Amino acid sequence: MFQENNPALTSWLDVPENNDFPIQNLPFGIAKYEKGPLLSKRPGYQAVSIIGDNVIGLAVLHELDYFRDIQLPEGIFEKEYLNEFIDLGQPVWRAVRKRLSELLRKDNHELCNNKEALKRCLYNVHDVVLTLPVKIGDYTDFYSSREHATNVGSMFRDPKNALMPNWLHLPVAYHGRASSIFVSGANFHRPKGQMLLPGTTDKPVFGETKALDFELEMAFVIGKSTKPGESVSTHDARKHIFGFTLFNDWSARDIQRWEYVPLGPFLGKNFASTMSPWIVTLDALEPFITTAPKQEPDVLPYLRRPDSNGAFDINLEVWLQTTGKEETKICMSNFKYMYWTIDQQLSHHTINGCNINIGDLMASGTISGPTPDSYGSMLELTWNGSKPLILPGGLQRKFLEDGDKVIIRGYSQKDGLRIGFGEAKAIVLPAV
Amino acid sequence: MFQENNPALTSWLDVPENNDFPIQNLPFGIAKYEKGPLLSKRPGYQAVSIIGDNVIGLAVLHELDYFRDIQLPEGIFEKEYLNEFIDLGQPVWRAVRKRLSELLRKDNHELCNNKEALKRCLYNVHDVVLTLPVKIGDYTDFYSSREHATNVGSMFRDPKNALMPNWLHLPVAYHGRASSIFVSGANFHRPKGQMLLPGTTDKPVFGETKALDFELEMAFVIGKSTKPGESVSTHDARKHIFGFTLFNDWSARDIQRWEYVPLGPFLGKNFASTMSPWIVTLDALEPFITTAPKQEPDVLPYLRRPDSNGAFDINLEVWLQTTGKEETKICMSNFKYMYWTIDQQLSHHTINGCNINIGDLMASGTISGPTPDSYGSMLELTWNGSKPLILPGGLQRKFLEDGDKVIIRGYSQKDGLRIGFGEAKAIVLPAV
Numbered sequence: 001m002f003q004e005n006n007p008a009l010t011s012w013l014d015v016p017e018n019n020d021f022p023i024q025n026l027p028f029g030i031a032k033y034e035k036g037p038l039l040s041k042r043p044g045y046q047a048v049s050i051i052g053d054n055v056i057g058l059a060v061l062h063e064l065d066y067f068r069d070i071q072l073p074e075g076i077f078e079k080e081y082l083n084e085f086i087d088l089g090q091p092v093w094r095a096v097r098k099r100l101s102e103l104l105r106k107d108n109h110e111l112c113n114n115k116e117a118l119k120r121c122l123y124n125v126h127d128v129v130l131t132l133p134v135k136i137g138d139y140t141d142f143y144s145s146r147e148h149a150t151n152v153g154s155m156f157r158d159p160k161n162a163l164m165p166n167w168l169h170l171p172v173a174y175h176g177r178a179s180s181i182f183v184s185g186a187n188f189h190r191p192k193g194q195m196l197l198p199g200t201t202d203k204p205v206f207g208e209t210k211a212l213d214f215e216l217e218m219a220f221v222i223g224k225s226t227k228p229g230e231s232v233s234t235h236d237a238r239k240h241i242f243g244f245t246l247f248n249d250w251s252a253r254d255i256q257r258w259e260y261v262p263l264g265p266f267l268g269k270n271f272a273s274t275m276s277p278w279i280v281t282l283d284a285l286e287p288f289i290t291t292a293p294k295q296e297p298d299v300l301p302y303l304r305r306p307d308s309n310g311a312f313d314i315n316l317e318v319w320l321q322t323t324g325k326e327e328t329k330i331c332m333s334n335f336k337y338m339y340w341t342i343d344q345q346l347s348h349h350t351i352n353g354c355n356i357n358i359g360d361l362m363a364s365g366t367i368s369g370p371t372p373d374s375y376g377s378m379l380e381l382t383w384n385g386s387k388p389l390i391l392p393g394g395l396q397r398k399f400l401e402d403g404d405k406v407i408i409r410g411y412s413q414k415d416g417l418r419i420g421f422g423e424a425k426a427i428v429l430p431a432v
Numbered sequence: 433m434f435q436e437n438n439p440a441l442t443s444w445l446d447v448p449e450n451n452d453f454p455i456q457n458l459p460f461g462i463a464k465y466e467k468g469p470l471l472s473k474r475p476g477y478q479a480v481s482i483i484g485d486n487v488i489g490l491a492v493l494h495e496l497d498y499f500r501d502i503q504l505p506e507g508i509f510e511k512e513y514l515n516e517f518i519d520l521g522q523p524v525w526r527a528v529r530k531r532l533s534e535l536l537r538k539d540n541h542e543l544c545n546n547k548e549a550l551k552r553c554l555y556n557v558h559d560v561v562l563t564l565p566v567k568i569g570d571y572t573d574f575y576s577s578r579e580h581a582t583n584v585g586s587m588f589r590d591p592k593n594a595l596m597p598n599w600l601h602l603p604v605a606y607h608g609r610a611s612s613i614f615v616s617g618a619n620f621h622r623p624k625g626q627m628l629l630p631g632t633t634d635k636p637v638f639g640e641t642k643a644l645d646f647e648l649e650m651a652f653v654i655g656k657s658t659k660p661g662e663s664v665s666t667h668d669a670r671k672h673i674f675g676f677t678l679f680n681d682w683s684a685r686d687i688q689r690w691e692y693v694p695l696g697p698f699l700g701k702n703f704a705s706t707m708s709p710w711i712v713t714l715d716a717l718e719p720f721i722t723t724a725p726k727q728e729p730d731v732l733p734y735l736r737r738p739d740s741n742g743a744f745d746i747n748l749e750v751w752l753q754t755t756g757k758e759e760t761k762i763c764m765s766n767f768k769y770m771y772w773t774i775d776q777q778l779s780h781h782t783i784n785g786c787n788i789n790i791g792d793l794m795a796s797g798t799i800s801g802p803t804p805d806s807y808g809s810m811l812e813l814t815w816n817g818s819k820p821l822i823l824p825g826g827l828q829r830k831f832l833e834d835g836d837k838v839i840i841r842g843y844s845q846k847d848g849l850r851i852g853f854g855e856a857k858a859i860v861l862p863a864v
Contacts, residue, residue, distance in 0.1 A: 137569075138611050143695060164693055165634040170626055174695035175607040175702065179570050179787050180660060189661040191784035194602055194732065202597040206732045228612060228704065229621040229864050255784065261596055263575060263606035264696020267784040270607065272660070300626065300638045352623035352687065352699040353864065355611050432661050432785065 002094075002283050004101040007417040011104040012112045013122075015052035020411055020420020023051055023104050026097050027243065027278040027421075028082055030133045031055060031123075045131070047077035047085060049097075050278065051104055055128045058096070060121035066103060066111065070095045081135040082279070083359045086223050086242050093223070093242065097281060130185075130277035133245075134221055134359040136178040139273075140349060141217075141249060141363045143172040144340035146293070148368040151380045168297060171340035171348050173365075176249070177270035181361065187427040188250070188272035190402060195254035208431040209252035211385070212400040216318050216376030216408055218335050219247040219363040220342055221279055222356050229353040235306045237343040238282055240356065246276040246316075246408045246424035247363045253379055253399070275361070276408070276424040284419050288313045288412035292341050302351055303344050310341030314421075316367060316410045318376070320391070323403035328391050330381060333367050333374040335410070402430045434526075434715050436533040439849040443536045444544045445554075447484035452843055452852020455483055455536050458529050459675065459710035459853075460514055462565045463487060463555075477563070479509035479517060481529075482710065483536055487560045490528070492553035498535060498543065502527045513567040514711070515791045518655050518674050525655070525674065529713060562617075562709035565677075566653055566791040568610040571705075572781060573649075573681060573795045575604040576772035578725070580800040583812045600729060603772035603780050605797075608681070609702035613793065619859040620682070620704035622834060627686035640863040641684035643817070644832040648750050648808030648840055650767050651679040651795040652774055653711055654788050661785040667738045669775040670714055672788065678708040678748075678840045678856035679795045685811055685831070707793070708840070708856040716851050720745045720844035724773050734783055735776050742773030746853075748799060748842045750808070752823070755835035760823050762813060765799050765806040767842070834862045 004024065011023040021027070031048045047058040059077035061067060070092060076085050086093065103111045111117060143149060146163070149172075153162030166172065182188065190212060194204040223242030226232060232240055249269060256268025292310035314335035319327040340348075345362060366376040375381045378399050382388055385398035400406065405427045411420035436456060443455040453459070463480045479490040491509035493499060502524060508517050518525065535543045543549060575581060578595070581604075585594030598604065614620065622644060626636040655674030658664060664672055681701060688700025724742035746767035753759040772780075777794060798808040807813045810831050814820055817830035832838065837859045843852035 138609055166626075166636070166690055166693070169634075169636050170691060172691065172695055173698050175609055175698065177570055177607055177786060178610075179789050179792070182660070189785055193784045194598075202601075204598070204601050204732065206734060228614070228618075231864070252784070258598055259602060259604065260694070260696075261598070262692070262696070263604055264692075264694070266605050266607065267780070267786065270786045271784045300636065302638060348699070352625045352684070352703045353621055354609060354699065354702045357611050360611070432663070 143365040146339040191271040193255040211253035215249040217247040222360040234343040237346040243279040243281040248274040311336040319407040321405040575797040578771040623703040625687040643685035647681040649679040654792040666775040669778040675711040680706040743768040751839040753837040
């Protein structure tokens with residue numbers, strides 16, 4: 001176990017109970033400051049971490065020489081994205097997180113007693129604008145929840161043969177659009193496009209989507225590149241992963257249904273995706289690794305898991321807030337339900353020699369659980385609109401309406417330790 | 433007409449007959465120099481153009497103040513990619529091409545008589561290493577050749593209903609992998625993956641692809657970004673396009689066939705794509721705009737073409753060279769066969785508000801013509817391996833074998849003017 005993950009650690013900074021960001025988390029993000037200078041320099045970007053409600057400026061700590069024992073280039077924490085920092089390698093990320101943990105510990109006074117430094121490097125989270133933390137070169141979306149694939153197959157094909165023949169043999173995936181991945185809080189307009197009216201099969205109409213949906217997902221960020229022709233084994237996969245975020249793969253079901261055969265989803269999904277601003281490191285999640293679902297039939301050798309512990313126990317929630325109303329929790333799922341593990345996903349992705357780059361994002365696909373309240377999309381929760389969601393006050397929803405805000409939250413919890421992810425949220429704006 | 437396109441123009445530099453790069457072309461590319469200094473600076477990259485066999489260093493011309501009447505930032509031609517140059521906008525690309533045309537004209541002596549300058553800015557094309565000219569953020573592959581879609585549908589579904597119901601209503605497309613787009617000359621290893629053995633339906637085996645294919649395509653480079661939520665009309669589409677390259681979307685048909693339902697191609701294609709190093713500007717192709725195929729049924733209003741001239745008359749050829757043998761031409765097609773025009777492709781891509789960025793690549797999909805010798809893939813040329821290609825000397829090919837080199841060439845020709853694209857070529861190396 002990493003000593004930074006010790007549940008007994010506490011900080012001289014206050015962390016409220018059930019906060020997502022105790023001293024054991026210390027995720028990485030990017031803050032933008034326009035009114036500057038947070039640093040003694042021009043406005044720009046700064047790599048940051050967070051503990052409780054306190055955002056910590058890593059560029060300031062670096063400038064003040066608090067990372068003196070780590071080989072860090074000048075200005076490494078003043079980039080628009082974390083990619084160059086990630087490119088320094090796993091030993092460096094680990095050293096920075098370890099050092100942050102040291103500096104924030106109750107019994108450490110190096111930073112705690114330096115009032116001038118604190119004034120410059122600590123900000124209240126509500127005063128900080130968090131931006132997309134990585135430059136995403138390529139974005140891949142998997143389809144790795146058996147429950148989700150079964151639900152979709154049951155609805156649109158045959159409940160008795162809900163899974164396609166390939167589904168149990170490989171982690172199905174497709175390439176998505178990187179340009180339209182936005183950070184939490186970036187709202188987007190309801191998309192327009194071609195769709196069929198009910199009862200028609202080949203005369204599309206043009207209009208606003210009437211079946212706008214969310215997809216509850218998580219995503220991992222690539223931390224180590226590969227060269228063309230190189231493959232990553234399931235055993236080595238985690239060495240290539242920097243960390244995790246929450247992810248919402250917004251979908252327009254009617255547009256998607258008309259366009260997707262035979263080459264897959266395109267305009268039904270590429271208008272917007274939302275990711276949470278904090279990348280929780282794989283290291284911080286180590287205490288929550290757990291048994292992955294058994295796989296039957298056996299997978300091909302290149303997909304065999306290094307051990308039975310390939311899943312991560314991460315509670316996931318979806319909250320819906322309609323205009324002027326309170327938030328309502330509409331889904332409770334868990335990342336551990338995933339049939340295909342991240343090791344298998346990455347191994348499959350590279351088995352043909354496809355090269356991956358630092359900052360690439362690999363999303364899980366919708367994470368549905370076994371019970372109806374754990375379904376990770378409106379499509380499944382309302383069974384394609386046939387059983388509308390009833391919200392407090394009697395409001396109904398088949399799909400999302402303008403003004404609806406969807407918030408994804410996630411956290412791991414065990415033995416008094418809680419590692420959270422914050423939020424991935426956005427509001428559906430009316431069509432342009 | 434742009435005066436740079438006048439067929440009567442000639443240069444003081446020699447251009448061999450039927451060369452792809454007369455003074456009327458002047459495409460853009462990037463050269464890498466490791467042994468430097470071509471400039472009086474450190475080794476690195478330089479934006480270049482070409483006339484005949486002479487590569488022209490734009491950074492040197494800029495340094496020597498030959499672009500003095502154009503607003504160009506310092507160092508703009510010394511970047512690894514053309515993106516920042518493209519970001520200066522269409523008036524700037526046009527001004528640079530126009531100025532190059534002036535400097536190279538027979539009656540202009542500004543550069544011609546400056547022996548010191550010539551020594552520094554002119555290189556023989558065989559001495560220059562050309563690299564990927566743009567940083568590709570997102571790569572989209574369309575499926576816009578009716579003949580190709582009909583051939584594929586006839587082979588794998590029903591010849592009487594070869595086209596899917598959506599095909600005549602929208603330009604079908606999918607997102608591909610940007611990281612594995614390589615410049616011409618970058619060879620790649622035969623991919624491995626899951627596939628079904630003939631006669632089986634659900635017991636995949638693992639191995640090297642036995643159905644490696646090329647796809648004859650062209651691709652356009654985005655020259656002007658859009659914001660999320662913004663759409664580009666068919667009328668404005670070309671303002672967002674910088675230029676064209678040749679493109680080969682290598683495909684492993686057996687891997688693709690097993691994986692692609694329901695989310696589209698993934699490992700069957702993302703191991704490698706090849707693009708030609710020169711981006712021929714849309715302006716240089718203006719004389720070759722021609723009538724696009726009639727569309728029946730009528731398309732939805734947002735897809736209506738601004739006029740009937742939406743196609744480009746570009747001859748396309750595929751040459752195959754097996755180990756130790758001569759090149760053989762195995763396909764002759766034309767870009768004008770495309771059912772969906774580039775204006776329609778871009779308008780469709782953005783109709784849902786999907787944002788596009790400078791450097792994004794939009795490929796056409798396989799460009800097949802009406803006759804069997806114009807089919808743009810081995811799949812079609814050999815009708816899924818059932819009619820092997822017979823090469824000179826009696827060699828046969830169902831799909832590509834190790835050591836095979838595929839070369840795509842393309843050029844427009846009319847009234848004594850020829851605008852060519854050079855080559856997109858690569859050799860299939862044995863599996864890793």
